Amino acid sequence: MKPGDGKSKAAWPRAISKVHFFNDTEHLLLVTSRTTNLCQLFSDAVLFWVLQAGLVLFALFALLRNWIAARKAGRGGIAMQITRGDASMKYFYGGYAAISGLLVAVCLSVDVAKDHRVLWVVIDASTVAYVCLFNVWFRNHLVRFADYLSKLEKR
Secondary structure (H helix, E strand, O other): OOOOOOHHHHHHHHHHHHHHHOHEEEEEHHHHHHHHHHHHHHHHHHHHHHHHHHHHHHHHHHHHHHHHHHHHHHOOOOOOOOOHHHHHHHHHHHHHHHHHHHHHHHHHHHHOOOHHHHHHHHHHHHHHHHHHOOHHHHHHHHHHHHHHHHHHHOO
16 A cells, blocks of 8 residues: 555555554564664674774774874974883783783684684784884873773762
8 A cells, every 4th residue: 555546545544553563574574684684784794894994994093193293293393202101001001901802802702713813813913012002192092091081980
């Protein structure tokens, strides 16, 4: 029953109630199909590659931000040598251990990476090591985040 098909308007409330409450099997199959597509979208086979692409893109973004800061410092900007204290180094090592441990657990538990688990663990661990331990831009953000968390605890 579609608008303009010439059927009486008295049949419309029944048709609307069928669509609204999903009593019609055609609409139930449509909902089931959408649910199946949503489940496939959030499957390990898709999310693993999204996670890997996101990690690599974030590392490239951090590299770009570091490169931009180095170029600004080279053109008469301020270049500072910062010696980090023990507390901030603990933040870097803790961030590296937490993120790396999570990614290693994902790589070892997903069937998509079954034949190349060592490769993915090495790629993930080295990418996280660069971002957490060597990239100045991310390290500064990590210190700010740790400072923010410590201020939340004092409230």
